[in-house]
Amino acid sequence: MFGRILIANRGEIALRVLRACRRMGVTPVVAYSEADRDSRAVRLADEAICVGPADSARSYLSAASILSAAVVTGCDAIHPGYGFLSEDDTFAEMTRAHGLTFIGPPPEVLERFASKAGTRQLLGRHGLPTVPGSHGMLRDDDHGLAEAERIGYPVLIKPSAGGGGRGMRLVRSSRELQQALTICRSEARAAFGDDSLYLEKWLDETRHVEVQVLVDRYGNGVHVGERDCSVQRRHQKIVEEAPTPALTDARRAELADIAVRAVVAAGYENVGTLEFLVDGQGDAYFIEINCRIQVEHPVTEMLSGIDLVTEQIRIAAGEPLGHTQADVRLRGHAIELRINAEDVEHDFRPQAGRVSEYLPPGGPGVRMDSHLFAGYEVPPYYDSLLGKLIVWGPDRMTAIERARVALGELVIDGLKTNVPFHRALLHDGAFLEGRFTTDLLDRVGSAAFLAAAPGARS
Numbered sequence: 237m238f239g240r241i242l243i244a245n246r247g248e249i250a251l252r253v254l255r256a257c258r259r260m261g262v263t264p265v266v267a268y269s270e271a272d273r274d275s276r277a278v279r280l281a282d283e284a285i286c287v288g289p290a291d292s293a294r295s296y297l298s299a300a301s302i303l304s305a306a307v308v309t310g311c312d313a314i315h316p317g318y319g320f321l322s323e324d325d326t327f328a329e330m331t332r333a334h335g336l337t338f339i340g341p342p343p344e345v346l347e348r349f350a351s352k353a354g355t356r357q358l359l360g361r362h363g364l365p366t367v368p369g370s371h372g373m374l375r376d377d378d379h380g381l382a383e384a385e386r387i388g389y390p391v392l393i394k395p396s397a398g399g400g401g402r403g404m405r406l407v408r409s410s411r412e413l414q415q416a417l418t419i420c421r422s423e424a425r426a427a428f429g430d431d432s433l434y435l436e437k438w439l440d441e442t443r444h445v446e447v448q449v450l451v452d453r454y455g456n457g458v459h460v461g462e463r464d465c466s467v468q469r470r471h472q473k474i475v476e477e478a479p480t481p482a483l484t485d486a487r488r489a490e491l492a493d494i495a496v497r498a499v500v501a502a503g504y505e506n507v508g509t510l511e512f513l514v515d516g517q518g519d520a521y522f523i524e525i526n527c528r529i530q531v532e533h534p535v536t537e538m539l540s541g542i543d544l545v546t547e548q549i550r551i552a553a554g555e556p557l558g559h560t561q562a563d564v565r566l567r568g569h570a571i572e573l574r575i576n577a578e579d580v581e582h583d584f585r586p587q588a589g590r591v592s593e594y595l596p597p598g599g600p601g602v603r604m605d606s607h608l609f610a611g612y613e614v615p616p617y618y619d620s621l622l623g624k625l626i627v628w629g630p631d632r633m634t635a636i637e638r639a640r641v642a643l644g645e646l647v648i649d650g651l652k653t654n655v656p657f658h659r660a661l662l663h664d665g666a667f668l669e670g671r672f673t674t675d676l677l678d679r680v681g682s683a684a685f686l687a688a689a690p691g692a693r694s
């Protein structure tokens with residue numbers, strides 16, 4: 237096992253990794269930007285090292301700064317958390333070249349799964365049903381037009397290097413396609429430094445269902461069930477739950493089984509998540525794999541009792557998987573609410589500022605993963621996630637009731653949060669009946685959704 241791990245991230249995930257390190261007897265060293273000097277992770281760390289200014293391009297995304305910080309502090313591994321450098325195969329390779337371990341898939345595995353279009357083809361060959369789409373990347377506009385005709389409109393243009401729901405565009409006819417391709421290309425170049433695009437058939441009124449897998453270096457793999465992430469705004473997840481209300485137990489088991497088989501056959505390693513869209517008939521279509529720990533991993537931890545971050549570190553250290561599929565037991569129902577610094581009344585505009593009071597909720601089956609404390613200054617430079625409220629119950633309705641009580645206890649004063657949205661959601665008919673689809677909120681409009689909700693003002 238490692239002696240010292242550099243945590244190259246911030247916010248709640250830095251704390252989450254720090255806790256896993258402590259549990260395993262590993263010394264956590266926290267890398268922080270100047271804007272995060274007073275963070276909770278820095279306060280709790282055995283050691284902390286500044287890696288640059290607030291601008292993440294020069295701190296959390298700077299391979300040179302992170303690597304020198306790891307070397308100077310005598311770390312033997314780097315945990316990238318999620319976002320930032322977590323799926324960067326070049327960074328993973330540089331880490332290895334410095335004699336350190338990247339906690340995630342090995343560089344050649346990251347490289348194999350780096351292109352979303354390529355991954356869809358690769359896992360399709362290994363038995364996964366995939367969303368119909370272009371054969372590889374689009375060479376030019378004419379290729380795009382021909383592929384769109386073949387797939388059939390509406391189509392979704394996607395940046396191959398994309399993430400976080402950004403840079404996608406829905407196109408309903410050939411008339412719109414050319415202009416949309418030009419816009420997407422320049423947006424992708426600006427956002428990801430890579431303008432390659434591909435096409436997928438747009439699947440209407442689907443649910444987002446993803447399968448959590450664990451695969452060790454020796455080709456042993458298990459799944460830890462699925463999560464449903466259909467409550468989204470502009471393709472970004474807001475609420476995740478498990479098990480999904482969209483599938484029968486038989487379909488659920490079948491999906492998880494083919495997912496784990498396909499990734500093992502394709503040579504995947506470490507923790508990973510395979511994302512699918514599920515239509516009204518319960519048919520699932522693979523869209524992408526995330527080669528890292530995800531924001532919503534606690535949902536699975538609540539159901540399985542497995543500490544996914546500890547497993548991730550153990551696998552990266554070369555230890556064999558500690559579980560067979562028969563050992564993985566999933567119990568009850570869990571829901572995660574992402575608590576964001578957002579003004580729901582003004583188009584969910586991100587907020588920054590000082591937290592004057594913070595009181596986390598508690599009680600049976602309630603977990604709050606957050607880096608907040610009273611007096612904490614939420615910086616304007618990073619994403620708006622303030623924390624995650626995760627609840628567990630023996631069944632879905634108990635979990636929802638616990639979520640309502642917990643949300644009522646949660647106090648975050650000093651800046652606006654999306655708690656009013658969650659209050660509305662936990663009383664919404666479609667959500668209560670488990671009928672939420674990924675496009676529902678955007679179709680209704682977030683403002684109209686809030687105005688119509690009986691619980692929003694309570």
Ligand code: ADP
Pocket residue numbers: 367392398399400401402436437438439440442444468471472511513523524674675
């Ligand atoms: P990102 O990596 O940017 O998050 P994903 O491919 O994971 O992009 O897609 C994010 C969300 O966008 C999905 O959860 C779903 O709501 C929507 N989406 C993606 N692909 C399709 C598709 N082919 N048809 C309909 N919706 C889609």
